[in-house]
Amino acid sequence: MITFTNVSLIYPNSTKTVLENLSFTVDEGEFVLVMGSTGVGKSSFLRLINGLVPHHTGGILAGEISVQGISTREVKPGGLAHLIGIVGQNPINGFVTDKVEEELAFGMESLNMAPDVMRRRVEEVLDLLGLAHLRNRSIATLSGGEQQRVAIASALVMHPKILVLDEPTSALDPIAAEEVLSILQRLVHDLGLTVVISEHRLERVIQFVDRILLIDEDGKTKIGLPQDILADSQIAPPIVHLARALQLPGISLSVREMRRATEQIRSSLPHPTPSDSRSDNRTLPRVRVTNVSYAFGGKNVLDRVSMQILPGEIAAVMGRNGAGKTTLLRAIAGLHMPNRGEVLINGIAPVSLRGKNRTSVIGFVPQDPGDLLFNQSVGEECRQADHDNQIAEGETFSLLNKLVSSVISTTHPRDLSEGQRLALAIAVVLSASPQVLILDEPTRGLDYEAKRALISTLTTLAQRGHTVILSTHDVELVAEVAQRVIFLADGEIVADGPTLNVLLSSPAFAPQVAKVMSPVPWLTVKNILDAIGTDS
Numbered sequence: 414m415i416t417f418t419n420v421s422l423i424y425p426n427s428t429k430t431v432l433e434n435l436s437f438t439v440d441e442g443e444f445v446l447v448m449g450s451t452g453v454g455k456s457s458f459l460r461l462i463n464g465l466v467p468h469h470t471g472g473i474l475a476g477e478i479s480v481q482g483i484s485t486r487e488v489k490p491g492g493l494a495h496l497i498g499i500v501g502q503n504p505i506n507g508f509v510t511d512k513v514e515e516e517l518a519f520g521m522e523s524l525n526m527a528p529d530v531m532r533r534r535v536e537e538v539l540d541l542l543g544l545a546h547l548r549n550r551s552i553a554t555l556s557g558g559e560q561q562r563v564a565i566a567s568a569l570v571m572h573p574k575i576l577v578l579d580e581p582t583s584a585l586d587p588i589a590a591e592e593v594l595s596i597l598q599r600l601v602h603d604l605g606l607t608v609v610i611s612e613h614r615l616e617r618v619i620q621f622v623d624r625i626l627l628i629d630e631d632g633k634t635k636i637g638l639p640q641d642i643l644a645d646s647q648i649a650p651p652i653v654h655l656a657r658a659l660q661l662p663g664i665s666l667s668v669r670e671m672r673r674a675t676e677q678i679r680s681s682l683p684h685p686t687p688s689d690s691r692s693d694n695r696t697l698p699r700v701r702v703t704n705v706s707y708a709f710g711g712k713n714v715l716d717r718v719s720m721q722i723l724p725g726e727i728a729a730v731m732g733r734n735g736a737g738k739t740t741l742l743r744a745i746a747g748l749h750m751p752n753r754g755e756v757l758i759n760g761i762a763p764v765s766l767r768g769k770n771r772t773s774v775i776g777f778v779p780q781d782p783g784d785l786l787f788n789q790s791v792g793e794e795c796r797q798a799d800h801d802n803q804i805a806e807g808e809t810f811s812l813l814n815k816l817v818s819s820v821i822s823t824t825h826p827r828d829l830s831e832g833q834r835l836a837l838a839i840a841v842v843l844s845a846s847p848q849v850l851i852l853d854e855p856t857r858g859l860d861y862e863a864k865r866a867l868i869s870t871l872t873t874l875a876q877r878g879h880t881v882i883l884s885t886h887d888v889e890l891v892a893e894v895a896q897r898v899i900f901l902a903d904g905e906i907v908a909d910g911p912t913l914n915v916l917l918s919s920p921a922f923a924p925q926v927a928k929v930m931s932p933v934p935w936l937t938v939k940n941i942l943d944a945i946g947t948d949s
Contacts, residue, residue: 513544
């Protein structure tokens with residue numbers, strides 16, 4: 414179906430090879446995962462499959478790539494549209510129309526399909542991905558996760574033989590992510606669809622895939638079964654790290670397998686002592702949200718939300734796609750006025766803060782970090798942040814290197830990977846040392862190593878008295894870093910408490926380690942190792 418023969422790729426002015434002499438074949442009806450660290454070239458590899466690289470992005474390509482016998486050198490990407498559906502990391506960049514149903518029909522209209530065929534396919538994919546209630550919605554009003562599902566639907570409605578997806582679950586809640594991946598697996602098994610997917614959240618996808626392609630920093634690749642690749646890979650989901658930490662004879666790819674392998678260990682583990690890690694209740698709240706309601710397009714997005722967040726606290730806002738998480742964060746950041754209620758930071762309405770007064774109090778990184786970047790190179794962005802925040806030259810770039818070390822200062826921000834661009838935006842915002850740091854989906858495109866660096870940075874900030882509020886579907890991040898979880902549903906707070914209590918009360922939002930160790934309430938590999946060490 415897809416054949417790579419001695420393929421090498423390098424971009425002009427780049428100091429490293431993206432791919433080096435890669436030869437392999439993807440068969441029909443195969444589910445292949447592409448793995449690698451942030452910025453290693455996974456997106457470039459995916460774009461090679463339909464010819465976007467090098468036809469649209471440039472690059473020096475050696476070797477031969479063919480799809481069903483068609484060479485990508487001989488046809489432009491449009492010539493493979495009937496065979497390949499592709500979903501990028503940032504879906505909003507690929508939308509053409511304004512409404513969901515129109516977007517689903519656009520590709521078929523371009524190929525001049527019959528109206529009855531288009532209608533039938535649109536209905537099928539709306540039901541398949543649970544989008545029927547959104548069919549008449551404006552795409553601009555959808556949450557990031559809803560937009561991601563629309564993008565996947567837009568590709569599936571064309572009935573491609575090959576589906577290429579770049580981080581397709583990064584903005585999806587755990588339930589929606591599992592539904593999408595299960596649908597893809599069913600299409601692979603029942604219809605012979607070939608799926609090639611890049612994903613950093615391996616805990617979600619690893620149990621579905623047939624083979625893994627691992628891309629190393631030097632462009633070298635490894636190809637094999639998931640068990641073989643993950644046996645010694647540093648990039649691995651929590652249950653694999655747990656198996657290594659517990660020195661189990663083999664690794665497991667699913668919670669079910671891991672529970673069987675740890676049955677004896679689980680029975681001997683001590684139960685943690687309940688504790689509330691929140692700050693002293695006598696501390697005055699830094700963020701106060703009182704009876705906040707917000708409606709958009711005739712729909713109530715927030716409904717009488719009230720909460721207080723203290724200095725030194727890391728609070729995670731969680732919930733299904735479309736629950737109102739981004740709207741709440743934007744209200745706290747002062748980007749819009751609530752229709753009713755009040756938001757105060759240090760007793761001041763955030764919408765009234767301007768200039769230096771604002772950046773020193775509030776730092777906000779949106780879902781699309783590119784909105785914060787406007788210079789022509791990474792170095793210029795960092796120097797501008799150093800100058801604006803009156804800090805020593807090089808400090809912002811140093812912050813960036815702590816998160817992602819592979820970024821070159823002369824690179825244009827638009828040429829960065831999604832994870833590198835996010836890390837740059839976080840570094841720029843952090844350089845102002847804001848009292849309240851607000852992050853919307855802060856791990857999209859970040860590998861496990863970059864995520865660990867982010868966790869360390871956020872923990873240090875909290876220890877210094879800064880307040881951190883993050884909205885995320887990454888339950889593994891929440892388990893590692895958050896002291897408190899605020900759970901939203903349909904614009905209302907339905908749970909608010911210590912991370913351990915809230916995550917364990919919802920099986921869908923529990924991290925992998927918690928599912929493996931249940932009913933012993935541990936959240937992370939570190940928790941278990943500390944417990945074993947203490948017990949022994």
